[in-house]
Amino acid sequence: xxxxxxxxxxxxxxxxxxxxxxxxxxxxxxxxxxxxxxxxxxxxxxxxxxxxxxxxxxxxxxxxxxxxx
Amino acid sequence: xxxxxxxxxxxxxxxxxxxxxxxxxxxxxxxxxxxxxxxxxxxxxxxxxxxxxxxxxxxxxxxxxxxxxxxxxxxxxxxxxxxxxxxxxxxxxxxxxxxxxxxxxxxxxxxxxxxxxxxxxxxxxxxxxxxxxxxxxxxxxxxxxxxxxxxxxxxxxxxxxxxxxxxxxxxxxxxxxxxxxxxxxxxxxxxxxxxxxxxxxxxxxxxxxxxxxxxxxxxxxxxxxxxxxxxxxxxxxxxxxxxxxxxxxxxxxxxxxxxxxxxxxxxxxxxxxxxxxxxxxxxxxxxxxxxxxxxxxxxxxxxxxxxxxxxxxxxxxxxxxxxxxxxxxxxxxxxxxxxxxxxxxxxxxxxxxxxxxxxxx
Numbered sequence: 001x002x003x004x005x006x007x008x009x010x011x012x013x014x015x016x017x018x019x020x021x022x023x024x025x026x027x028x029x030x031x032x033x034x035x036x037x038x039x040x041x042x043x044x045x046x047x048x049x050x051x052x053x054x055x056x057x058x059x060x061x062x063x064x065x066x067x068x069x
Numbered sequence: 070x071x072x073x074x075x076x077x078x079x080x081x082x083x084x085x086x087x088x089x090x091x092x093x094x095x096x097x098x099x100x101x102x103x104x105x106x107x108x109x110x111x112x113x114x115x116x117x118x119x120x121x122x123x124x125x126x127x128x129x130x131x132x133x134x135x136x137x138x139x140x141x142x143x144x145x146x147x148x149x150x151x152x153x154x155x156x157x158x159x160x161x162x163x164x165x166x167x168x169x170x171x172x173x174x175x176x177x178x179x180x181x182x183x184x185x186x187x188x189x190x191x192x193x194x195x196x197x198x199x200x201x202x203x204x205x206x207x208x209x210x211x212x213x214x215x216x217x218x219x220x221x222x223x224x225x226x227x228x229x230x231x232x233x234x235x236x237x238x239x240x241x242x243x244x245x246x247x248x249x250x251x252x253x254x255x256x257x258x259x260x261x262x263x264x265x266x267x268x269x270x271x272x273x274x275x276x277x278x279x280x281x282x283x284x285x286x287x288x289x290x291x292x293x294x295x296x297x298x299x300x301x302x303x304x305x306x307x308x309x310x311x312x313x314x315x316x317x318x319x320x321x322x323x324x325x326x327x328x329x330x331x332x333x334x335x336x337x338x339x340x341x342x343x344x345x346x347x348x349x350x351x352x353x354x355x356x357x358x359x360x361x362x363x364x365x366x367x368x369x370x371x372x373x374x375x376x377x378x379x380x381x382x383x384x385x386x387x388x389x390x391x392x393x394x395x396x397x398x399x400x401x402x403x404x405x406x407x408x409x410x411x412x413x414x415x416x417x418x419x420x421x422x423x424x425x426x427x428x429x430x
Binding site: 014016017018019020021022037039040041043067 | 350385
């Protein structure tokens with residue numbers, strides 16, 4: 001697989017649960033991939049995100065707790 | 070043939086609960102020149118076997134640890150002020166003293182403690198045997214954690230060979246195995262057994278089930294609850310126990326005292342589990358107290374809707390922590406809903422004998 005097609009592939013998101021403080025930005029940016037529980041902590045749906053959305057969610061996470069796998 | 074090849078051929082899986090193939094861990098550890106921490110904490114509720122290994126088989130366990138460490142430093146983790154910590158220090162071993170909290174002896178908690186951090190679980194992007202960084206970005210050196218029984222088994226494999234080892238247990242869980250049997254049995258203690266042996270035989274080895282026993286908890290704070298009928302018909306293996314959502318884990322078995330209402334016993338375990346959250350991960354910090362309260366609500370007003378809420382909540386916390394503590398407590402709750410269905414019905418009809426007696430007392 002070429003490098004380009006690999007980076008363009010939809011990616012799964014991963015949350016560092018220790019870092020996460022439940023801001024919920026990820027669920028705003030990537031609602032298909034992330035839902036929030038009643039306390040505002042992310043529940044991952046398993047739906048992969050496209051590269052642009054993923055990057056945005058990772059960059060805008062205030063706790064820097066979101067990663068792309 | 071190297072010891073790691075022999076361990077692989079033997080099929081040794083870790084004895085701390087997760088059962089991960091030891092040879093895979095060792096190869097990564099040797100490639101990364103990892104420091105070894107031997108976990109002798111008996112961290113689970115009702116676990117006795119690490120204490121037993123240190124008391125009864127320390128020379129062999131030490132030999133196994135040396136083989137596993139392959140020249141790298143070895144530390145022995147034990148609870149602060151425990152007999153085990155004292156014994157290890159007496160034997161001249163380097164002791165990592167661990168605070169008395171449930172999650173403090175979890176694998177990554179020990180790694181964190183060893184690095185001067187708090188004894189709390191760390192998020193694992195990659196296993197710490199490769200080294201990495203904690204949530205604050207600090208460097209974590211390659212560190213391997215093996216259970217005390219695991220290193221003893223390594224010494225046995227070295228001495229008696231992989232064929233002997235694999236002749237015991239089941240193909241997926243080979244080898245001899247220790248279990249800690251406590252509660253309403255004649256002789257609480259450590260039993261040497263193997264996976265696939267009937268759970269009833271394990272209980273017999275601890276002096277046998279008393280005729281009034283009703284429920285058996287297989288696994289500790291993250292275990293599954295079985296009725297005595299189920300317990301007497303099941304093989305003690307992850308295959309057999311898988312039917313009930315359980316596994317052999319770290320080998321903990323506890324027979325509940327029939328003088329106590331099992332709903333109360335589970336309520337106390339869930340409260341304890343909630344209190345033992347390290348308070349780091351939101352889903353565990355908030356989810357476990359909520360689960361515990363929902364259980365209380367179920368006990369006060371049993372209904373199928375209340376039971377469903379417990380099971381749903383348990384499903385919601387699973388897989389959402391840095392460690393498996395929320396998964397375990399959730400499993401205990403949902404398995405208890407299943408095993409105690411009949412007892413819950415008695416409560417609905419207002420006739421729990423045990424409860425009435427304890428109310429009078």
